[in-house]
Structure formats: C-alpha cells, structure tokens
Amino acid sequence: MNGGLLGGSAALTGTAPSGATPEGPGQPARGVPWAKVCTWLAMALVVLAFPVVFPTPAVTSIAFFSVIFMAAATAWNTFSGYSGYISIGHAVFFGSGAYTLALLAVHLNLAGGMGIFWLVPVAGAVAMAIAVPFGLVALRTRRHTFVVMTIAAFFVFQLLAYNLSSFTQGSAGVSLPTPPWTATGFNQRFYYVAVAVLVVALGLSVAVRRSRFGLQLLAIRDDEDRAAGLGVKTTRVKLTAFVLSAFSVGMAGAVWAYFLGEIHPQFAFTALFDLSVAIMCFLGGFGTITGPLLGAALLESLQQYFTIQYSADNLYLIAYGVLFLAVIALLPRGVIPTVSGAYRDWQDRRLQRRVETVARSAGATGPPGVPVLERAASSARAQER
Amino acid sequence: MGTLLVEALIDGVLTGGLYALMAAGLTLIFGMLEIINIAQGIFVVLGSYLSYALWAHLGIDPFLGLLITVPALFFVGVGAEWAFLRRLGDRDRVSMSILVTYAISLVIEGILDIVFGTTFVQIRPSYSTSTWHVFGFYLPDIYVYGFALAVVLLAALFALMYRTRFGASLRAALQDRTAASLIGVNVKRVSTITFGIGVAATAAGGMVFGVTNGFNANSSLDLISRLLAIVVLGGLGSMGGAMGAALAMLVIEDVVAVVWSPVWSPVIYFLALLVVLSVRPQGLFGKVAARAQ
Numbered sequence: 118m119n120g121g122l123l124g125g126s127a128a129l130t131g132t133a134p135s136g137a138t139p140e141g142p143g144q145p146a147r148g149v150p151w152a153k154v155c156t157w158l159a160m161a162l163v164v165l166a167f168p169v170v171f172p173t174p175a176v177t178s179i180a181f182f183s184v185i186f187m188a189a190a191t192a193w194n195t196f197s198g199y200s201g202y203i204s205i206g207h208a209v210f211f212g213s214g215a216y217t218l219a220l221l222a223v224h225l226n227l228a229g230g231m232g233i234f235w236l237v238p239v240a241g242a243v244a245m246a247i248a249v250p251f252g253l254v255a256l257r258t259r260r261h262t263f264v265v266m267t268i269a270a271f272f273v274f275q276l277l278a279y280n281l282s283s284f285t286q287g288s289a290g291v292s293l294p295t296p297p298w299t300a301t302g303f304n305q306r307f308y309y310v311a312v313a314v315l316v317v318a319l320g321l322s323v324a325v326r327r328s329r330f331g332l333q334l335l336a337i338r339d340d341e342d343r344a345a346g347l348g349v350k351t352t353r354v355k356l357t358a359f360v361l362s363a364f365s366v367g368m369a370g371a372v373w374a375y376f377l378g379e380i381h382p383q384f385a386f387t388a389l390f391d392l393s394v395a396i397m398c399f400l401g402g403f404g405t406i407t408g409p410l411l412g413a414a415l416l417e418s419l420q421q422y423f424t425i426q427y428s429a430d431n432l433y434l435i436a437y438g439v440l441f442l443a444v445i446a447l448l449p450r451g452v453i454p455t456v457s458g459a460y461r462d463w464q465d466r467r468l469q470r471r472v473e474t475v476a477r478s479a480g481a482t483g484p485p486g487v488p489v490l491e492r493a494a495s496s497a498r499a500q501e502r
Numbered sequence: 503m504g505t506l507l508v509e510a511l512i513d514g515v516l517t518g519g520l521y522a523l524m525a526a527g528l529t530l531i532f533g534m535l536e537i538i539n540i541a542q543g544i545f546v547v548l549g550s551y552l553s554y555a556l557w558a559h560l561g562i563d564p565f566l567g568l569l570i571t572v573p574a575l576f577f578v579g580v581g582a583e584w585a586f587l588r589r590l591g592d593r594d595r596v597s598m599s600i601l602v603t604y605a606i607s608l609v610i611e612g613i614l615d616i617v618f619g620t621t622f623v624q625i626r627p628s629y630s631t632s633t634w635h636v637f638g639f640y641l642p643d644i645y646v647y648g649f650a651l652a653v654v655l656l657a658a659l660f661a662l663m664y665r666t667r668f669g670a671s672l673r674a675a676l677q678d679r680t681a682a683s684l685i686g687v688n689v690k691r692v693s694t695i696t697f698g699i700g701v702a703a704t705a706a707g708g709m710v711f712g713v714t715n716g717f718n719a720n721s722s723l724d725l726i727s728r729l730l731a732i733v734v735l736g737g738l739g740s741m742g743g744a745m746g747a748a749l750a751m752l753v754i755e756d757v758v759a760v761v762w763s764p765v766w767s768p769v770i771y772f773l774a775l776l777v778v779l780s781v782r783p784q785g786l787f788g789k790v791a792a793r794a795q
Contacts, residue, residue: 264735434612441605
C-alpha cells in the first residue's frame with residue numbers, strides 16, 4: 118500500500134461522491150498511469166506469492182478465507198456500493214452457490230479432486246438464475262423496504278435449505294467428496310482457485326465502474342428519480358448489477374463449501390454474511406474498487422485469527438462491532454477515501470507552496486499585465502509535469 | 503381440527519399483541535428518526551436476560567421486574583442514541599443506521615454471550631405452565647397475561663402520545679421536523695426520548711418472550727427479522743399498520759402451523775410479506791413516500 122495507489126487512482130477508487138463529476142471514469146486518459154499499474158502488479162504479486170512465502174496451514178487457511186471474502190465483498194459492492202441499495206440477502210447467493218456445488222458433487226457421484234472446481238462457474242450461474250426473480254420482486258421497492266425484502270428472501274431460502282430435506286438433507290448438512298491431496302499444498306489449491314474467483318469479481322467490478330452502465334448505477338445512488346428523469350432505465354440497470362454480483366458471490370460460496378468439506382443450512386445461509394461483507398466495504402470505502410479488498414483482508418483475517426487463537430466467537434463479535442462503530446465515528450467515508458483524500462490535500466498544499474516560491478522569484482521579471490500568481494501557478498504546474 | 507384451529511387463532515392474537523408492542527416501538531423510531539433499528543432484536547433479548555437474571559438470582563417475579571427492566575432499557579436506548587445514532591448524517595441515513603445499529607447489536611450479543619453463555623435459558627415462574635380453561639379451549643396463562651400487558655402498555659403509549667405535552671411535540675416532530683423546531687420543539691431531545699421509549703417497549707416483549715421460549719443471544723436474529731417484516735408490511739412509520747400487521751402475521755403463522763406444518767409456517771410468513779410488498783411496495787398502511795429514498 119503506497120502513495121502511488123492511493124493518490125494515483127482517484128478515478129479507480131472513485132472517491133468523489135458521484136461518478137458524474139469530472140473525476141469519474143469518463144476522465145480522458147493521460148498516457149499510461151505507471152504508478153497505478155505498478156501498484157496493481159505489486160499487489161497481484163503479493164497475493165500470488167503469499168502461500169509460497171507463508172506455507173503454514175494455519176496461515177494459508179486464513180489467507181484462503183480472506184481471499185474468498187475479498188471476492189464476496191467486491192461482488193457485494195458491485196451492486197450495493199454502486200447503487201446505494203444495501204442488500205442483506207446476498208447470503209442467498211452465497212448459500213445457493215455452496216449448495217449447488219455440494220449437491221451436484223454428491224448426486225453426480227464425483228470423486229474429490231480438481232475436477233470439482235469446474236462446478237464453480239455452474240454454481241455462479243445458478244446464483245444468477247436465482248437473482249433474476251429475487252431481484253425482480255425486491256427491486257420494485259425503494260431503499261429501506263428493499264433491505265427488508267432481502268432479509269425476507271434470505272429467511273425463505275434458509276428455511277428451504279432446512280426443510281426440503283429430501284433434496285438438501287436438511288439440518289444434517291451435506292458432506293462433499295474429500296479431495297485426495299496431502300496436507301502439503303492442500304490449502305494452496307483452494308487458495309489459487311479463490312484468487313481466480315477474486316479476479317473475476319474484481320474484473321466485473323472494474324468493468325462496471327468504468328462503463329456507462331456504472332455511471333448509471335452511480336446516478337441511481339445519488340438521486341434515483343432524477344436518474345430516471347434523465348432516461349436511465351433504473352429497474353433494468355439495478356437488476357443487471359444485482360445479477361452480476363450474484364454470479365461472483367455464488368462462485369465464492371461454492372469454493373468456500375468445497376474447502377469446508379461439509380455444509381449446513383445455518384452456516385451456508387447466515388445473516389452474518391451480508392452484514393460482515395457490508396462492514397468490510399464500509400471499513401475500506403463503500404462504493405470504491407479497492408475499499409472492499411482492504412476491508413475484507415483486514416476483517417476476515419482478524420476474525421479467523423480470533424477464532425483460531427482464542428476459539429472465541431463472541432470476542433470477535435465485540436471487536437467487529439466496536440471497530441465498525443469507531444470507523445463510522447472517525448472515518449465515516451472508509452479508510453481508502455479518507456487516506457486518498459488526505460494525500461490529495463497534501464499534494465495540493467505542496468503545489469501551493471511551490472506556487473508561492475516561484476511567485477516570489479518570478480515576481481520582478483515577468484511581463485507586465487499578467488497577474489504574478491497566475492504566471493507562477495502555470496510555471497509551477499509545468500514543473501510538476 | 504376445528505378446536506385446534508380456533509386455539510391457533512386465539513394464540514396468534516395473544517402473541518400478536520406483544521409483537522404489536524415491540525413493532526410499535528420500532529416503527530415509532532423509524533417515523534421519528536428515520537432509523538431502522540436492527541438492534542431492536544437484541545434489545546428484546548437483553549430484556550429477556552434482565553428479567554431472567556432478576557428472577558433467577560433475586561427471585562423477583564418477571565412482571566414485577568418490569569419496574570426495573572423497562573427503565574433500564576429506556577436508558578440503554580437513550581445512551582445508544584446519544585452515543586452513536588445522533589452522529590448519522592442525512593446522506594444514506596437509513597442505510598447507515600442499519601449498519602450502525604447492527605454493529606451495536608453485535609457488541610451487545612458478544613457481551614451477552616460472555617455474561618450468560620450460549621446455552622438456552624428460560625424464565626420459569628410458577629404460572630409459566632398453567633393454562634386457562636375457557637369455553638372448552640386451553641389457553642396458556644402467560645399468553646393471556648402477556649396480551650393484557652401489551653394492551654396496557656400500548657394504551658399507555660397512546661395516552662403519552664395523544665394526551666401529554668410531550669406527546670404533542672412528538673407528533674409535531676413526526677409530521678415535520680423543521681416546522682416543529684421552528685415553533686420551539688426541541689427535536690433532538692424529543693428524538694432521543696422517542697428512541698428510548700421505542701427501546702423500552704422491548705423490555706415487556708422480551709420478558710414474555712423469555713417465559714414462553716428458551717432463548718440465547720442468537721435468538722435476536724429471528725426476532726428482528728420478524729419485527730422488520732411486520733413493520734414493513736404495516737407500512738414503515740405507521741403505528742396502526744404495525745399493530746395490525748403484527749396480529750395478522752402471528753395469526754397466519756399459528757394457523758399455518760396447525761393446518762400444514764410448524765416447519766413451514768415461517769416460510770409462509772415471509773412469502774406473505776414478499777407477495778404483499780410486490781403488490782403494494784409501500785406496505786399495507788404506508789403512505790407513498792414524497793421523498794424518493
């Protein structure tokens with residue numbers, strides 16, 4: 118995490134409240150943003166090399182869960198962060214993805230191994246198929262009613278997983294085929310598949326954020342009535358984003374299920390899922406691209422660490438809640454927007470100081486008639502480039 | 503079957519009374535502060551645990567204990583509003599309030615887990631298992647007492663709202679915050695007290711919930727999802743809507759449990775919500791929002 122990412126990626130992280138401002142993705146390209154490219158490459162290298170550098174199973178398992186939640190948070194943010202519609206029903210997609218993979222593997226009598234990972238995109242597709250009717254009903258309502266609709270849908274699915282026991286094996290849960298791998302490299306395989314899911318989720322998020330479609334979503338978030346008045350097909354746009362985010366969440370759920378090897382309705386469909394993902398996004402920066410990555414990496418590893426180290430779930434609940442309340446009170450915009458805003462302010466102040474220095478030295482020599490400060494500012498800007 | 507059905511109907515109405523009280527608190531908070539209080543569920547459980555602690559350790563009857571738990575939860579609510587919710591801005595207010603109150607609820611849940619453990623407990627005063635025999639129906643005493651309690655407290659709430667000076671300022675602020683503050687209503691203070699009252703309503707609900715059900719801190723999720731469904735079905739901000747919806751939903755749930763299966767009754771309950779809201783997005787008694795949110 119260095120200044121290059123935070124400062125150079127204003128367009129990427131979208132710190133402006135509205136994508137419609139000049140800082141949005143419509144900004145003309147100023148050549149190749151090398152700082153940004155290098156930062157992303159460095160981050161990719163860190164993510165890829167992590168399990169090679171830290172091969173301990175406990176650590177790779179924490180890393181696996183963190184990457185899964187980075188993908189899930191990014192996907193959640195692709196809908197909720199950009200449109201402003203908070204969903205507490207994405208656990209439906211996570212659980213459906215998990216159950217799709219588990220039930221297909223069991224009913225098709227698949228042997229454990231890499232082959233099962235081919236079911237991951239299938240799980241994503243099933244989650245998308247569920248998202249269409251769910252979204253059509255829930256998105257008829259506006260923001261706070263939508264929240265409750267998603268909660269209701271979530272409970273319906275959890276109860277279905279419990280009660281359709283001939284199909285889902287009810288509260289007994291589903292056991293997946295055990296992978297034939299030895300302990301060395303066991304977590305690593307899951308880790309890299311999770312990274313692949315993360316790449317898909319991140320790719321979708323970036324593509325949406327940089328497209329006209331993404332601008333329409335941000336317009337809905339800022340003022341839905343006005344967006345509709347300007348010709349945005351609001352329902353279609355919201356539904357598309359909802360379905361896209363369901364795809365990645367479903368895949369994350371599928372990989373998660375295979376890693377655990379056994380799933381139960383209360384864990385696959387848990388209300389904690391959406392709320393933790395929401396907190397991750399708000400911690401990092403709601404509606405930004407890098408925010409959910411940072412928030413999920415921090416919080417999920419913290420949670421896994423607490424669980425392994427103290428085997429105390431309630432401590433982690435308290436830590437989570439207190440941390441979130443502190444974030445809302447101290448950094449209401451989230452870490453990434455706050456830090457990058459501070460970096461920009463610092464740059465502005467630096468530029469200002471240069472202007473003053475140049476103005477002092479150039480004041481006597483410039484052609485008459487042109488205000489001194491203006492001349493100085495333009496020459497300082499020229500020096501900046 | 504017929505007797506069972508009538509009993510289910512009566513049970514639904516009796517338990518619905520308490521849900522009406524808790525939902526009234528929730529919808530009042532929304533109407534006043536534009537906050538969806540996800541922590542309402544854990545406040546109910548906190549009420550249950552307080553009554554449980556008083557009963558188990560000091561031998562105080564849970565109904566008598568309300569004299570302690572209702573003010574206690576009132577102050578918990580006032581404190582929470584003062585510490586966290588007052589800071590919420592206007593931008594994305596409802597969404598942020600959902601997350602903040604959820605964080606509050608996580609903290610309380612963690613603390614309750616540590617203090618009371620995660621095993622289910624239940625308040626069992628002597629009358630918790632006795633039943634009332636009327637016209638050939640068996641009604642559990644506690645349901646009848648709970649319903650009476652809910653009626654008394656709802657009446658008190660309405661008296662407070664419609665017969666006192668404070669109630670007048672509350673209703674004024676409900677209608678129009680700006681106008682109310684212009685004519686001298688201290689809207690901030692009224693909001694804080696309203697939040698306290700909305701939370702205090704859970705103490706009574708929590709006490710009866712703790713007598714009729716085994717509970718632990720995790721029960722709050724089930725409670726809040728029900729309460730939210732009821733409040734939204736009735737129309738957010740509508741007191742009458744919340745009470746009507748509470749009775750309707752609890753009756754539906756109990757009747758489905760008898761006619762079909764208790765396993766499926768919650769599914770029907772939430773399906774009813776989805777169906778009604780896809781026809782009337784503003785809820786049964788809700789007004790169409792002038793502001794698009």
